[in-house]
Amino acid sequence: MLTPSRLFSARIGGYIACAAVFLLVMLPAFPPDPEGKKLRAIKQRGFLTVHTRTSPTIYYAGRRGPAGFEYELARRFADHLGVSLNLEANHHLDDVLPAVRHRGDLGAAGLVLTPATPGISFTRPIIDMQPLLVYRRGLHGIGGPEDLAGLEIGTLRGAKGAGTAATLRELQKDYPALSWKESGELEVADLLAQVENSDLDAAVVFAHQFRVNRLFFKNVERGFPLGKPSSLVWAVPDRHNLAFLGEANRFLDDLQQSGELKKLVERYFGHDDYLEYVGTRTFLDHLDSRLPRYRALFQQAARDTGFDWQLLAAVGYQESHWDPDAVSPTGVRGLMMLTSPTAKEVGVTNRRNPAQSIDGGTRYLRQLEQRLPKSITGDDRLFMALAAYNVGLGHLLDARDLAQRRGGDPDRWRDVRDALPLLQQRQWYEKTRYGYARGGEPVIYVRNIRRYYEMLQYVERSRQQFFQLDRNLPSDETLMPFDLVLPLN
Template sequence: MLTLYRRHFSPRTGGYIACAAVFVLTMLPAFALFDGESALRAIQQRGFLTVHTRTSPTIYYEGRRGPAGFEYALARRFADHLGVSLNLKADHHLEDVLPAVRAHGDLGAAGLVLTPTVPGIGFTRPIIEMQPLVVYRRGLNGIQGPEDLVGLEIATLRDAKGAGTSASLRDLQQTYPGLGWKESGELEVADLLAQVENGQLDAAVVFAHQFRVNRLFFKNVERGFTLGRPSSLAWAVPARQSSDLLRQANRFLRGLEQSGELSALVKRYFGHDDYLEYVGTRTFLKHLDSRLPRYRALFQQAARGTGFDWQLLAAVGYQESHWDADAVSPTGVRGLMMLTSPTAREMNVADRRDPAQSIDGGARYLRHLEKRLPDSITGDDRLFMALAAYNVGLGHLYDARDIAQMRGGDPDRWADVREALPLLQQRQWYEKTRHGYARGGEPVIYVRNIRRYHEMLQYVERSRQQFFQLEQNDSDATHSDALMPFDLVPPLN
């Protein structure tokens, strides 16, 4: 019996769920579905491609803006290429993926290292290179080369065949026999980095692109040195399906590479690791003078309609797009306030790239989120949680409040929820929640940045008003009509 999976996403299971079309294929021999030459035909006949994956910021996760992640983006394109829906099985650990592919098919896309000797598995052509990297806890001095790892508490991830980062450590051990480490097939990169951060580990070995994506959330983890030769990321299919499905996957990946789309996706997901960083004062002031004047009146109008401080709304807009009305995110979110398509529809925004509609819609959406919070959350705590929900989604914010309470904190205090949000990146915590994994470190940085931008806007506004008042007082005192050596800057209001 087969169930047709249509494109209806379930955030609770991390996959697409069936929409009731069930067919009993009693007349078709079981082996026919998995015969090498008919596997692709079977996928197209049933209308969906099953992909075994895992939840990780570099692979797949469910964010406020919908499913995301580099390999999710590739898998979705491949399913579209085949003309079928995508059925994600995202509840695997790293070491579980290949056995699941071997036993159930169709495809494994989970940060897998190309290992040609794995029995019963066929791998696609390389997708990207993955360079093993040593990272260590800030404060440990002298971690400059492999010899400095001996005697440290080190850990890495383990896949089904010990490939990838653990293989690099095994190779190194041949030269440094005193080197020891821990391996886990049930943790994720964020779990390792958290243990380095809190002192449970001295160092870890991860892939460089994984650290690049996670580094903002672990300020006490330092980049060390590369280890060994790069591995290749690849997809896996059961060997019995390799003849047609593998050939089609390779054709698809080759086409992405030749068209430049693969390079664009790599740059989109891994090329910028500082998009949530707090920009320098000089850059901010430059944009304040060159961009904000175009939109100041729109922010003030939206503030009058929603009751927010216009400078707060401007700070949100700067964090979202740097006041760029044509901004587009990797996941297709666009406009000055970076509204998703569902949010735009909910807020009756017809054109997300229209600055007036975007600012008005973003302000109303922030107020909508704030009103949905429990009445027990008050004051600045309420504002900061609404801002966090604007970034990560209300469901994940509620999950963080639950975690804060599990840890003995107050779910109504931003300080406690702020500590809980990054735990949504760790399996031991997100498995206990309703909505699952989230890049919980992002809303913490997001709120911090907005608060800083807001403070800077207020500071500049106060400074300009004070300067203007001083000039006026000086002019009144001297009764002089002489030309000033510069143009006077009027107050913003």
């Protein structure tokens, strides 16, 4: 039997049910939202904001424009979304996740997968990062973790050391005597510099970071892997619609399936040397097969500017191997590898035209040389102009300033050469006007050009002697073929 109160409740429930059916039938359904609010907002405003930081493995700005593995990925993702890329790169790594959490779209800054990070979601893994023990050359008997007790070891702290420091903590369970120092202020190049300078005996970094930097630290030896690999990921704020995270994951999946991700990894991390060392045999092959096509152009550029044509040819070989169709990942192209702004500045309308490229690159080199202080003279002036061609005049001037601060002579290439790699270390580049640069590269760049220049001169002298000898031989006498052997020094 229904009481009045129960009867009232039943009637109210019926009315509510009828009203719900009425609303479902009569009111239009809400439209589907496959993209999500965040993804739509990014497309509507036309740009993607990415929080990152300057590092050889992540993002850096050089003469050839923005570069770096994660920069390249982020640029391609922005292109995939049909928007421009807005980088906020003035971060320390520990600042990246808070910035993403509160105001950014994406964090791409060498981030290690750390599940359960408050307010942050992570993408699928991009690459594996293997912790690696490196040590100062000359130390003996370091073959495994059991040999690390008593050594001064350094690694990165906080988000930077999420993989390396955690690996050491795990290793300490089996080797209680193991100890190390952690820093949240240093970068990988700083750690390697401390090993190089004997401030540390060893360091734990990721293997791909060491491959990129090892050329600049010749006294640092590769040791052995430690622990399991960590995962490099991007960070997305939890408040974002899942559709945005899903779109980033689909982009990364497609990049992997197409093989493009593998190509990027090989391009940035596949070789220990950023600048390719070309063997003597390859150089001689190109000397015979390529240089004759452009020799007259180099000679004309030399007459117009006062440079030695063989020096200009050495620059061209270092830049492109005398290939007028050469293109860098950042769009620098042509035999002298000019950027679009530089080409426009020197009046080059077709960077793939060898005559325009050689003429424009030579005039640009002369402009750089003329903009250097008059106190720099002789070969010092030439070497600094070549370094500026590679790294940019601003960074070269920063290195001169650092050389002077360290008690060196800013007008001597030897002292500036020693200061350039400091532009990779935060304690130094934060004191400069133009900031971070891969300062070790122009050192190698100038050294390579000097090597190629000397080889060109040697070959030219050898050929002249050969032709002179040939003219002096009797007509029925022949020369036996021989292999040209170049001096190593």
